[in-house]
Amino acid sequence: MNINLITKFIRELYKSNDFIPLHAPTFGGNEKKYVLETIDSTFVSSVGKFVDQFEKEIELFTGSNKAIATSNGTAALHAALHVSGVQKGDLVITQALTFVATGNVIHHMGASPIFLDVSKKSLGLCPLAVSKFLHKFAAIDQDGAFHKKTGQRIKAIVPMHTFGHPVELDELIAICEEWKLTLIEDAAESLGSLYKGRHTGTLGDFGALSFNGNKIITTGGGGAILTKSKYLATRALKLTTTSKVSHKWEYIHDELGYNYRMPNLNSALGLAQLEKINIFLRLKKKLFKKYSFILKNIDDVKLVSQPKFSKSNFWLQTIVIKKNSKKIRDRFLLKMHKNRIFARPVWNLLHKQKHLKNYPKMNLSTAESLKYRIINLPSSPYLGK
Numbered sequence: 214m215n216i217n218l219i220t221k222f223i224r225e226l227y228k229s230n231d232f233i234p235l236h237a238p239t240f241g242g243n244e245k246k247y248v249l250e251t252i253d254s255t256f257v258s259s260v261g262k263f264v265d266q267f268e269k270e271i272e273l274f275t276g277s278n279k280a281i282a283t284s285n286g287t288a289a290l291h292a293a294l295h296v297s298g299v300q301k302g303d304l305v306i307t308q309a310l311t312f313v314a315t316g317n318v319i320h321h322m323g324a325s326p327i328f329l330d331v332s333k334k335s336l337g338l339c340p341l342a343v344s345k346f347l348h349k350f351a352a353i354d355q356d357g358a359f360h361k362k363t364g365q366r367i368k369a370i371v372p373m374h375t376f377g378h379p380v381e382l383d384e385l386i387a388i389c390e391e392w393k394l395t396l397i398e399d400a401a402e403s404l405g406s407l408y409k410g411r412h413t414g415t416l417g418d419f420g421a422l423s424f425n426g427n428k429i430i431t432t433g434g435g436g437a438i439l440t441k442s443k444y445l446a447t448r449a450l451k452l453t454t455t456s457k458v459s460h461k462w463e464y465i466h467d468e469l470g471y472n473y474r475m476p477n478l479n480s481a482l483g484l485a486q487l488e489k490i491n492i493f494l495r496l497k498k499k500l501f502k503k504y505s506f507i508l509k510n511i512d513d514v515k516l517v518s519q520p521k522f523s524k525s526n527f528w529l530q531t532i533v534i535k536k537n538s539k540k541i542r543d544r545f546l547l548k549m550h551k552n553r554i555f556a557r558p559v560w561n562l563l564h565k566q567k568h569l570k571n572y573p574k575m576n577l578s579t580a581e582s583l584k585y586r587i588i589n590l591p592s593s594p595y596l597g598k
């Protein structure tokens with residue numbers, strides 16, 4: 214593999230001799246103005262006009278009926294699982310190849326993740342693997358699906374749109390209908406990505422977005438729960454506001470809740486970022502085209518593109534190396550880091566993370582075959598001047 218060619222290309226692309234990060238946010242619009250406005254108004258916490266406005270704009274942009282802004286994407290996922298009725302001891306299906314948050318929230322609920330393989334097409338949860346697992350191990354009664362051997366209730370499926378590329382949602386939706394499962398899309402990485410023309414995170418019962426500093430837009434820290442259902446949105450809003458019963462002065466909390474709402478200060482930043490999302494998306498696509506142009510001449514790496522049925526946000530540019538070798542991968546990463554270019558490997562698979570390794574898993578041959586092959590390359594939308 215011609216690593217020198219790749220590093221040289223990235224240097225030229227970003228026209229910089231400094232450290233090149235994986236993904237840096239850009240603030241050139243109304244960010245300062247809106248943030249200063251919140252400071253002047255004294256409404257910096259989770260009540261304020263920017264929270265309402267940011268939620269409204271997220272609804273408009275995604276086409277979601279409801280959006281509830283949260284303190285981060287993990288909180289959005291956690292609250293979505295809670296509102297879905299996932300309980301202690303239940304089983305929740307997810308993919309082994311994902312960021313740790315997807316598994317953590319299931320663990321936090323006292324439920325058990327079951328790790329399934331990813332699809333080669335999307336790098337997200339493989340519908341065939343889900344279907345195989347259910348047909349082999351599950352049955353259904355009036356309360357829904359359960360595991361025939363352990364008796365555990367199987368409540369939900371949590372697919373993740375890896376690096377922004379949409380998963381095969383039609384197939385997963387059909388499975389959820391057949392087995393009466395809740396579909397929670399981990400859309401933390403896929404703001405701006407469409408599945409057959411519809412925004413990711415709006416096809417399932419819930420979607421969870423993240424606005425962390427390295428995501429396509431940022432609120433510093435933040436996330437959002439998307440849902441079609443007014444009823445579920447009301448539940449999610451209350452649960453993330455410490456389950457406080459709405460009242461002018463009384464502090465009555467009618468169940469255990471979370472303090473998961475997004476502050477006005479962060480929403481102000483988010484609103485200014487969202488005003489520029491279409492520019493970011495255009496620049497991301499352009500960056501992808503530049504990478505494809507140079508990488509098509511390099512034999513042993515392949516640039517990951519959007520699945521046919523989708524329009525990706527191209528959040529992180531990703532290459533797949535031909536050989537699944539830790540040695541080759543580490544040599545590549547070392548060379549990048551020596552050149553002060555931040556490239557990173559894919560996350561350690563979830564069934565290998567210390568606190569998740571005792572949970573059940575099925576055949577993970579695709580995820581395993583990718584674990585030393587995936588590398589994310591610098592993907593900041595703004596290139597040097």
Ligand SMILES: *Cc1c(COP(=O)(O)O)cnc(C)c1O
Nearest residue numbers: 285286287312314401402423425
């Ligand atoms: C970023 C991310 C999250 C969590 O978002 P935070 O805002 O960092 O809590 C969850 N899942 C995936 C796949 C992510 O990439």
